[in-house]
Amino acid sequence: MILPIKILSVLVALEFFYILYLETFATTSDTTARVFGMDKAELARPSVQTLFKNQGIYNGLIGVLVLLAALVFASKIAVMLLMGTIVLVALYGSLTSSPSILFKQGGLAIVTLILCVIF
Numbered sequence: 001m002i003l004p005i006k007i008l009s010v011l012v013a014l015e016f017f018y019i020l021y022l023e024t025f026a027t028t029s030d031t032t033a034r035v036f037g038m039d040k041a042e043l044a045r046p047s048v049q050t051l052f053k054n055q056g057i058y059n060g061l062i063g064v065l066v067l068l069a070a071l072v073f074a075s076k077i078a079v080m081l082l083m084g085t086i087v088l089v090a091l092y093g094s095l096t097s098s099p100s101i102l103f104k105q106g107g108l109a110i111v112t113l114i115l116c117v118i119f
Contacts, residue, residue: 023056
């Protein structure tokens with residue numbers, strides 16, 4: 001696997017670790033409210049806290065899987081599968097929530113997937 005794919009994969013993983021941070025540790029922060037377009041009072045609701053923390057763990061585990069695929073196993077196929085999954089989830093989010101999600105959450109994954117296909 002070429003170095004640019006590894007670098008982009010690490011950046012994708014870092015993006016998902018940032019989402020983990022926002023959803024799990026900074027749930028009621030101004031940044032989290034802005035990123036998710038939610039009122040801080042809504043973010044403070046116990047049910048939302050539980051949902052966000054659960055979702056944050058999923059996002060963190062995606063980051064771990066991307067790092068494992070790119071750096072430990074150096075598997076282009078695994079990286080492509082993960083990037084494809086990320087792009088599909090971002091596409092779903094863009095259709096059901098906000099069109100900008102496709103590029104905010106899926107942008108780096110799209111570029112990484114394209115590089116995997118080309119190289």
